[in-house]
Amino acid sequence: MGRWQPDARVRLQEAALALYGERGYEETTVAEIAQRAGLTKRTFFRYFADKREVLFWxxxxxxxxxxxxxxxxxxxxxxxxxxxxxxxxxxxxxxxxxxxxxxxxxxxxxxxxxxxxxxxxxxxxxxxxxxxxxxxxxxxxxxxxxxxxxxxxxxxxxxxxxxxxxxxxxxxxxxxxxxxxxxxxxxx
Amino acid sequence: MGRWQPDARVRLQEAALALYGERGYEETTVAEIAQRAGLTKRTFFRYFADKREVLFWxxxxxxxxxxxxxxxxxxxxxxxxxxxxxxxxxxxxxxxxxxxxxxxxxxxxxxxxxxxxxxxxxxxxxxxxxxxxxxxxxxxxxxxxxxxxxxxxxxxxxxxxxxxxxxxxxxxxxxxxxxxxxxxxxxx
CATH class of the missing domain: 1.10.357.10 (Tetracycline Repressor, domain 2)
Known part of the structure; x- marks a missing residue:
């Protein structure tokens, strides 16, 4: 899970970038990003409209x-x-x-x-x-x-x-x- | 049908532009473009991949x-x-x-x-x-x-x-x- 970070948005962004880099953007789901960040999908959608917007935040x-x-x-x-x-x-x-x-x-x-x-x-x-x-x-x-x-x-x-x-x-x-x-x- | 034109491509382009202008791009079909040009859909697809490409020819x-x-x-x-x-x-x-x-x-x-x-x-x-x-x-x-x-x-x-x-x-x-x-x- 990596080092602990207090900021959910940053954790989600780091998790998304890591997964996009490892597996490719197309292949990664919001559920996987949330899981990698140790958060829920619900939390993800509090910050981002979709997996694309993580990159354009x-x-x-x-x-x-x-x-x-x-x-x-x-x-x-x-x-x-x-x-x-x-x-x-x-x-x-x-x-x-x-x-x-x-x-x-x-x-x-x-x-x-x-x-x-x-x-x-x-x-x-x-x-x-x-x-x-x-x-x-x-x-x-x-x-x-x-x-x-x-x-x-x-x-x-x-x-x-x-x-x-x-x-x-x-x-x-x-x-x-x-x-x-x-x-x-x-x-x- | 407008004046007679020998060039099918130009006729299709003119027909498409006229229809896009009158009805909107979204609302226009390839069948309508071909009909307005006095040509067949088959002829349309000989020149253009789709209705979008008419504009980018x-x-x-x-x-x-x-x-x-x-x-x-x-x-x-x-x-x-x-x-x-x-x-x-x-x-x-x-x-x-x-x-x-x-x-x-x-x-x-x-x-x-x-x-x-x-x-x-x-x-x-x-x-x-x-x-x-x-x-x-x-x-x-x-x-x-x-x-x-x-x-x-x-x-x-x-x-x-x-x-x-x-x-x-x-x-x-x-x-x-x-x-x-x-x-x-x-x-x-």
Whole structure:
């Protein structure tokens, strides 16, 4: 059963990730996850709608915090600075769940259904960021371009971060990726 | 039945778009599409796997042509020029299907299932472009960032193009969007 943990949600998430990794996502049932966590199915469903949502828990919070960072940055501020602020908020979240991030990413990568879900979450995040940028007075095109630029940098940085042998902070990797993108965009 | 058309595929596409627009995508059957086109279900299935694929016909061709443009551009060439070349190839394709593009876009926007499919196609396109950029000697991070930058510009330009009151060419709108993105990325 592993070491004792007071937090049922975290125990269920750890049990799910362990089972998805061992047996595959498709093959694992909610009953097995609950059993591995030493909890009941009833408790599972108090935290998660289904076995898929275990993997996407926290993505609304991530979106809210990235949007809040865009809303909170003092004016005047450029689009790129707002994107950087949103990425800083993401960095805080990601570092909190660092140990989950790699296994979670590999489980999602192995399942077309989960990859679809991940794409939908990313599109939702880009739309929410674009909305927040428009609310700060930027035009629709600029806001949409910048929001997608932000999710692109986040995606690229995330992939590097989870496998980084030097275990550099997400914030640093994202900053490098953003600088890299600026370089690409400014070249003739 | 509308005016006579020699091309069964185009007739089926027009019939499907008309019915999806009138009744909704969910409510339309393949039998109804075939009937509206004055053709049989058997003919329908000679061209399309199902009623969803009517809407995504040509996306493989688009991907191939954008990748081919990246492969064909004479060296030395910057990542941004390769992205611009891919967008030029997309422009040629889009102008060929201009009359379909708006109705198709609105049908997809109205259906979560179709929006998911569109996201998957966009992710596939970005991956194929990144692969083509790596094959031209660019690093993984740079190739991935540039490919997503390309699909972002394409997405934003496409949305403007289908509703453009001035009916400007896609090429021009995409060029403006790319310039806009360069401006955003270069601002402090």
């Amino acid at each position: 926290g993505s609304e919070l991530l979106e809210q915090q990235m949007v809040a960072a865009i809303e909170a940055a003092p004016a005047p501020v450029s689009l790129l600075r707002l994107i950087a602020a949103a990425l800083e908020a993401a960095a805080v979240r990601f570092e909190e769940v660092r140990e989950f991030a790699g296994p979670r990413h590999r489980i999602i990568a192995a399942s077309p259904e989960l990859r679809e879900r991940e794409l939908i979450k990313a599109a939702s995040l880009a739309a929410a960021m674009a909305q927040a940028l428009r609310a700060r007075g930027f035009g629709d095109t600029a806001a949409t371009l910048a929001a997608h630029l932000g999710t692109t940098v986040m995606h690229v940085a995330f992939t590097q971060w989870i496998d980084d042998p030097a275990r550099r902070p997400f914030q640093q990797i994202a900053g490098d990726a953003l600088a890299h993108l600026r370089e690409i965009a400014s070249a003739e | 040509g996306s493989e061709l688009l991907e191939q042509q954008m990748v081919a443009a990246i492969e064909a551009a004479p060296a030395p060439v910057s990542l941004l020029r390769l992205i611009a070349a891919a967008l030029e190839a997309a422009a040629v394709r889009f102008e060929e299907v201009r009359e379909f593009a708006g109705p198709r876009h609105r049908i997809i926007a109205a259906s979560p299932e179709l929006r998911e499919r569109e996201l998957i196609k966009a992710a596939s396109l970005a991956a194929a472009m990144a692969q083509a950029l790596r094959a031209r000697g660019f690093g993984d991070t740079a190739a991935t960032l540039a490919a997503h930058l390309g699909t972002t510009v394409m997405h934003v330009a496409f949305t403007q193009w289908i509703d453009d009151p001035a009916r400007r060419p896609f090429q021009q709108i995409a060029g403006d969007a790319l310039a806009h993105l360069r401006e955003i990325a270069s601002a402090e």
